[in-house]
Amino acid sequence: MSAVIKRFPVRLDTRRGTVDMTHGSGGRAMAQLIEELFVKHLDNELLSQGNDQALFPVEAGRMVMSTDGHVISPLFFPGGDIGALAVHGTINDVTMSGAKPLYLSAAFILEEGFPLADLERVVVSMAKAASTAGVPVVTGDTKVVERGKGDGIFITTTGVGVVADGVNISGNREQPGDLVLVSGSIGDHGVAIMSSRENLEFETSIESDSAALHTLVADMVNAAVDIHCLRDPTRGGLATTLNELAQQSGVGMKLNEDAIPVMPAVAAACELLGLDPLYVANEGKLVCICTPADADILLSVMHAHPLGHNVAIIGEVVEDAHGFVQMETGFGGSRVIDWLAGEQLPRIC
Amino acid sequence: MRYVEEFRARELAQKLSAAITGEADSDRQYNIMEFCGGHTHAIFRYGVQDLMPKNVRFVHGPGCPVCVLPIGRIDNAIQLAEQHEVILCTYGDMLRVPASGRKSLLKAKASGADVRMVYSTRDALKIAQDNPEREVVFFAIGFETTTPPTAVAIKQAQSEGLKNFSVFCNHVLTPAAIQNILESPEVREIGTVCIDGFLGPSHVSSIIGSQPYEFFAEEFQKPVVIAGFEPLDVMQSALMLIRQINEGRHEVENEYTRVVTRDGNRKAQQLVADVFELCRAFEWRGLGLVPYSALQIKTAFADFDAERRFDVPGIQASDVKGCECPSILRGVKKPTDCKLFGTVCTPENPMGSCMVSSEGACAAYWSYGRMRAPESVEVKVESVA
Numbered sequence: 001m002s003a004v005i006k007r008f009p010v011r012l013d014t015r016r017g018t019v020d021m022t023h024g025s026g027g028r029a030m031a032q033l034i035e036e037l038f039v040k041h042l043d044n045e046l047l048s049q050g051n052d053q054a055l056f057p058v059e060a061g062r063m064v065m066s067t068d069g070h071v072i073s074p075l076f077f078p079g080g081d082i083g084a085l086a087v088h089g090t091i092n093d094v095t096m097s098g099a100k101p102l103y104l105s106a107a108f109i110l111e112e113g114f115p116l117a118d119l120e121r122v123v124v125s126m127a128k129a130a131s132t133a134g135v136p137v138v139t140g141d142t143k144v145v146e147r148g149k150g151d152g153i154f155i156t157t158t159g160v161g162v163v164a165d166g167v168n169i170s171g172n173r174e175q176p177g178d179l180v181l182v183s184g185s186i187g188d189h190g191v192a193i194m195s196s197r198e199n200l201e202f203e204t205s206i207e208s209d210s211a212a213l214h215t216l217v218a219d220m221v222n223a224a225v226d227i228h229c230l231r232d233p234t235r236g237g238l239a240t241t242l243n244e245l246a247q248q249s250g251v252g253m254k255l256n257e258d259a260i261p262v263m264p265a266v267a268a269a270c271e272l273l274g275l276d277p278l279y280v281a282n283e284g285k286l287v288c289i290c291t292p293a294d295a296d297i298l299l300s301v302m303h304a305h306p307l308g309h310n311v312a313i314i315g316e317v318v319e320d321a322h323g324f325v326q327m328e329t330g331f332g333g334s335r336v337i338d339w340l341a342g343e344q345l346p347r348i349c
Numbered sequence: 350m351r352y353v354e355e356f357r358a359r360e361l362a363q364k365l366s367a368a369i370t371g372e373a374d375s376d377r378q379y380n381i382m383e384f385c386g387g388h389t390h391a392i393f394r395y396g397v398q399d400l401m402p403k404n405v406r407f408v409h410g411p412g413c414p415v416c417v418l419p420i421g422r423i424d425n426a427i428q429l430a431e432q433h434e435v436i437l438c439t440y441g442d443m444l445r446v447p448a449s450g451r452k453s454l455l456k457a458k459a460s461g462a463d464v465r466m467v468y469s470t471r472d473a474l475k476i477a478q479d480n481p482e483r484e485v486v487f488f489a490i491g492f493e494t495t496t497p498p499t500a501v502a503i504k505q506a507q508s509e510g511l512k513n514f515s516v517f518c519n520h521v522l523t524p525a526a527i528q529n530i531l532e533s534p535e536v537r538e539i540g541t542v543c544i545d546g547f548l549g550p551s552h553v554s555s556i557i558g559s560q561p562y563e564f565f566a567e568e569f570q571k572p573v574v575i576a577g578f579e580p581l582d583v584m585q586s587a588l589m590l591i592r593q594i595n596e597g598r599h600e601v602e603n604e605y606t607r608v609v610t611r612d613g614n615r616k617a618q619q620l621v622a623d624v625f626e627l628c629r630a631f632e633w634r635g636l637g638l639v640p641y642s643a644l645q646i647k648t649a650f651a652d653f654d655a656e657r658r659f660d661v662p663g664i665q666a667s668d669v670k671g672c673e674c675p676s677i678l679r680g681v682k683k684p685t686d687c688k689l690f691g692t693v694c695t696p697e698n699p700m701g702s703c704m705v706s707s708e709g710a711c712a713a714y715w716s717y718g719r720m721r722a723p724e725s726v727e728v729k730v731e732s733v734a
Contacts, residue, residue, distance in 0.1 A: 200468060268350050274707075324720045331580050332359045332366075333396015335717040341696030 012036040017116040024110065024144030037120055038140060041127040046103070046138035054103065054138035059162045066093035067158040075118065075152060078192045079207025080283070082155055083126035088283060089234070090157040091135055091212040096230040096286065098169040098221045099161035101214050104130060106157050107141040111150030122153060133212040135159070167221055173228040174249035178317040179295040181288040183216065183302060184209070184310040185261040186238050190280030191269045202272075206265050211284030216307045223301045225294035232286050236340045239278040241287055242325045243339045252320025255327040255337065259314045279340045289317065356579030357395065365584040366400040373591050379405045381590055382680055383548040384527060386413030386708025387578045393717035395580035405587065408544060409710035411526055411635055411678040412553075414491040415442045416702040416709045419632045421664030422519055423448040426488045429517065430454070430462035433659050436480060438473035439488035440495075441466045442706045447699055449666045470502035477506070477514035486655045487516045494552040496520045496644065497617040500624040503646065503653045517655040518646050521631060523553050524561045525642035531569045533636075535681050544680065546590040548583065549575035551605050558613025562601045570599045577605040624650055634668075634702060635678030674701035677710055684711040691715060 012032055022029035039048060046054040070086045080088075087104065094101040106126070110119065130137050137157075192208040194200055213232065220227060229249070233241035238260070246253050262277045270277045284307060290298060295313060302308030315327075325337040373379060383389055389409045392398060398407065411417050423446055430437040437454070444455040444466060458464040463483075467473050470487060477485035489499045499516060506514040527547065530536060536544060549562055554575045562573045572593035576586030586604040593600060603609055624647060631643030646654040655661065668674060672694070673687035684690050684703065694700035696712055703709035707716070 264350060271350060271353060322720070326720055329394070329396045330359060331357050331395040331397070331400075332362050333399035333580075334720075335393060335396050336720050338696075338716040341712075341716070 008032045008036065012116065014116045014120045019110045019112060019114040019116065019119065019144055021112055021144055021146070024142060030142060033142065037116070037123055038142070041120070041123045042106075042130065042137045042140075043127075044136040044138060046136065047140070052139075054105075056103065056138070061165060062163045063160055064094055064097045064099045064163055065158065065160050066090060067156060068093055069154065069156045071151065071154050072193070073151060074193075074196050075122065077196045077208055078204075079189075080210035081122060081125050082153060083122035083124070084129040085210050085283060086155040086157045087126055087129035087133065087135070087137075088210050088212045090159040091133055091214055092232045092283075092286075094159040094161040095212075095214040095217045096169070096232055097161075097163055098167040098217060098227065098230065099163045100218065101133070101135045101159050101161040103138045104135055104157050104159045105139045106137045106155060108143070109150055109154040109156075110142065110144045111152050112144055112147040114152050119153065122155075129212070133214065135212070135214075164221065169227050169230050171229050171231065171245050171248035174245060174251050174289050174317045175228065175291075176251055176317050176319045177291070178228055178289050179292050179313050180242070180253060180255065180315045180317065181290070181295060181298065181302070182233075182238065182261065182312055182314050183213075183286045183288070183308045184284075185263045185266065186233070186282055186285060187262060187266040187270065187277035187280035189283040190237070191266045193281070194273065195269065200273075202269070204265055204269060206263065206269065209282055209284035211307055213284065213286055213307060216302065216305045217286070219301050219305055220288065220298055223297050225290060225297050227288060227290050227294070227298070229289040230286055233282050235281050237277070237279040237281055238287065239276075239325070239337045240340045242337065243323075245287070245289065246320075246323045246325050249317075250323065252318045252323055253315055253325045254318050255315035255325065257327050257330045259312055261310050261312050278337060353579070356577065356581045358581065361581055362400055362584060365581065365588060369405065369584065369588050369591060370402045372588065372595065373402050373405055374595060375402070375404060377404065378543075379591055379594060380408050380543045380545045381405065381548060381587055382408040382410045382530075382544045382546075383576075383583070384410040384412040384523065385548070385550045385553070385578075386416065386706065387551065388548050388576065388583055389413070389710055389713050390708050391578050391580050391583055393713040397580050397583055398718075400584065401587065405591070408680040409677070409713075410530070410547075410680060411633070412492065412523065412550060413703070413706050413708040413710075414495070414521070415446055415706040416674065416678060417521065417526075417633045417635060418446070418490055418519055418702070419634045420448055420666035420668065421632070423454070424664045424666055425661050426517060427452055427454060427457045427462070429486050429655065429659060429661070430457055430464050433484065434463070435484040435486045435659075436463045436465060436476055437486050437488055438465050438467045438476055440468075440490065443488060443490060445699065446702050446705050447669070449664075470498045474502050474505060474511070474514060477511055478509075481513060483513060485514050486659075487514070488519070489516050490519045492521060492523050492550070492553045493556045493621075496621050496625065497556065497614075500620040503624050503650050504620070506653055507650065515653050515655040515658050516646065517661070518625070518644060520625065520644045521633065522642050522644070523550055523557070524565065525639055526633065526636060527562070528565050529633075529636050529639045529642070530679060531565060531571065533679060535679065544571065545594050546572040546574070548586050548590070549573045549601070551575065551577045551582070551608065554605065554609040554613065556614050556617050558611050559601050559603050559609055560611050560613070566599050566601045572599045573601045575601070575603045575605050575609050577608070635675035669700045672701040674703045674711075677703050684714040687711070691719065
């Protein structure tokens, strides 16, 4: 008689254990980490095949692919964490082409000593975000670096998706006369992060807007309009995204400050810290540029979706050889909205 | 946001704009120097200039604490971090200011120096408490507004018996700088710069009060209006200045009455007086050596003075060739007069300090106002003296 030999006689200690170099060595410890943590939570048909790659049939038409590294600090913040963010961020990058996102891959760089409990919390959150979005993580990789050579955990996700025929969304398609729409209030994510940074803790009810925007974009694309550009204003905020788009299309923009949605608590936090909400990051908002006629249709479509409920027309595309994004201030003057230079730093006096 | 948005109201701005246009004599030019970078920032951020008649011009003054610090002092700070291996704590704006040899604190940090951005002196104290085996130096800069918190930190460090905390003191004084500008040859004799009146500092005045400006308003016959940092404050104060100029008055008036009194914050003044004393002369970028224009740490607190604790040599460093920061800080030149402006000097790659801080005139011109350049920013400076 022979007893069943368990592959891993001692279970992974996800309560008190920490990541060590063996978890990245390619040996049994790594196999156990993958099986008892990653596959356990992210489980899906393609991942559980256990190959070094995921094999899936390709739909006819055009595919899109995008990748995004996530290095956020702190790892857990009001309204989200690095795991959910890594799923949402890449889904959104794929989606901004008008695509339906299909699959994700995830590469983890773990620092020696990182608590397995935190890792599990991150992976559970990733799994939840992926299953809610209906976009599974189908392949992955894990590496471990020595203590002091990482910041706990870095996650890189790559996504693929398909774009329907006739959809042509690109940053170079802006035309003078187009309108600029933003899907909701800006600056929520950045302020939520800052409120939980170690040296800056302040009390706020603001949560990150981290969300996957693909269902909103699907509704917009299905509205049978010709969307010229879509982009999610993440790092560098709305201001930087609009400058990127203006440069790509060789046009300028004129914005109306009063029309830009900013939650009062975000405005107050920015006021206190000397920051400009136009430059504060978002993780669940998009900018859409289209003709005025299409804007009418998109406004009602977006308004009907929970992630676009606070959509607003914030300005228009104009001819401008310099590519300036200008804004009429709420005060009645005008100014340039420039690219973000360096990091936004608090003013001292 | 209550108590903030009221001071940014468009309707009131339009009324003030009409009042200023009505009262400003169209046959003359009004040159108003806003001393503070905070005012410069507000003027550009809200587009205040668009609401002013063409003959009312803002001349940007030297009140940007990051801009006026001479390069040698930043070199000193880098040396403290690199050679003495201290933890150097400083406010964020200082990190990107160019030092000698194309260095900056940010670059020193990237090369391994322990430079940390703090939001308050309390953060610096906490770093000292948390790292008893390391020397922690707070790189203190700023006008009278930032001085009391430094005084508090030094007193607290003393009462807690902290042995590893010291301050590299670069606190400067506003009235001395304004007086220096008024005594400069450009203003007094040559007449290349005409300043008809001053928008007085808001936060600085909340500490020192409005009284310290009375001497030079009288002596130099220039009106001063203490102005808040909100755009309506700036416009209301400009109107008050225009009235004084029209009536030939040269008084100190206070528009920022919701915060500033004639005597200022006595408690803060006492704290500063306990810890600091006047330094005989201090070098300002743009103004040169200005007598009694800065503070130094009193002997009683010598243990907390980084300049006594470490070897901090006097460094004479020169600006990048062609950089007009010194003239811009005195109001003699505009950012667009500088050959480097927008060519090799931009906020991403600043050559001079005025391009670094959001309170610097060059950064404000570049980031907020360059769609105007050069046509409508160009205002001919005429002497009416």
